Amino acid sequence: xxxxxxxAPGAGKGTQAxxxxxxxxxxxxxxxxxxxxxxxxxxxxxxxxxxxxxxGKLVTDEIIIGLVKERxxxxxCKNGFLLDGFPRTIAQADALKEAGVAIDAVIExxxxxxxxxxxxxxxxxxxxxxxxxxxxxxxxxxxxxxxITGEELVQRDxxxxxxxxxxxxxYHEQTAPxxxxxxxxxxxxxxxxxxxxxxxxxxxxVQTTILSALK
Ligand code: AP5
Ligand code: ZN
Numbered sequence: 077x078x079x080x081x082x083x084a085p086g087a088g089k090g091t092q093a094x095x096x097x098x099x100x101x102x103x104x105x106x107x108x109x110x111x112x113x114x115x116x117x118x119x120x121x122x123x124x125x126x127x128x129x130x131x132g133k134l135v136t137d138e139i140i141i142g143l144v145k146e147r148x149x150x151x152x153c154k155n156g157f158l159l160d161g162f163p164r165t166i167a168q169a170d171a172l173k174e175a176g177v178a179i180d181a182v183i184e185x186x187x188x189x190x191x192x193x194x195x196x197x198x199x200x201x202x203x204x205x206x207x208x209x210x211x212x213x214x215x216x217x218x219x220x221x222x223x224i225t226g227e228e229l230v231q232r233d234x235x236x237x238x239x240x241x242x243x244x245x246x247y248h249e250q251t252a253p254x255x256x257x258x259x260x261x262x263x264x265x266x267x268x269x270x271x272x273x274x275x276x277x278x279x280x281x282v283q284t285t286i287l288s289a290l291k
Contacts, residue, residue: 077156083185106160109206132242185275200229
């Protein structure tokens, strides 16, 4: 199963990815998590990506496409994968198509901008695993600690309100056109499912709605 998760920053892509990867036994490929890991490791890629991410801008297509193309050839991707945060531009979607990747489903998680800012201010993340929580909507078992490792949760650098507003602007300009791109794809190719989900519902309702739509 090859799935694309589409949605604005804070729509709940990472949250739903945690369930979906377990349900279908496929790895989560989050370009955002990969870039944050590179920043933490202090690699050249990390140094380059940090200024873009802190400003809420997209990292260049060339870098991201190279990163994903390499990742999807790894062994654990043989039975499929879940793309979280990629593609994010028409150029990235075209590159995926040109690489011969046959997508089974595109899931759009739809949340209005007005709800995004409050979600981001309450988000806490375990950067090493990419697991995210919310102080109100999805609290960890122990305040401030990751459920699995017990390690400290942090706020992401790009979750400051002014950066969130920039990320939303970038989403509408550069990523939202993918909604039309993939709806058209699903209309022309019966092997591709396009699923739109109301992401303002509670986390477990979003999860069950996605699972039943995929069956
Ligand atoms: P990335 O890490 O991909 O960030 P994003 O797309 O902005 O999305 P987020 O991770 O912020 O949100 P999410 O949808 O995963 O939401 P979550 O589940 O955490 O990218 C970061 C940066 O990296 C980009 O700005 C860019 O610079 C760069 N980058 C990455 N990919 C790139 C690419 N392909 N090309 C170029 N640049 C790229 O949920 C959010 C919060 O809401 C959490 O607190 C959660 O608990 C809560 N929540 C989730 N669902 C619900 C619900 N149903 N009800 C209530 N609360 C909920
Ligand atoms: Zn995410």
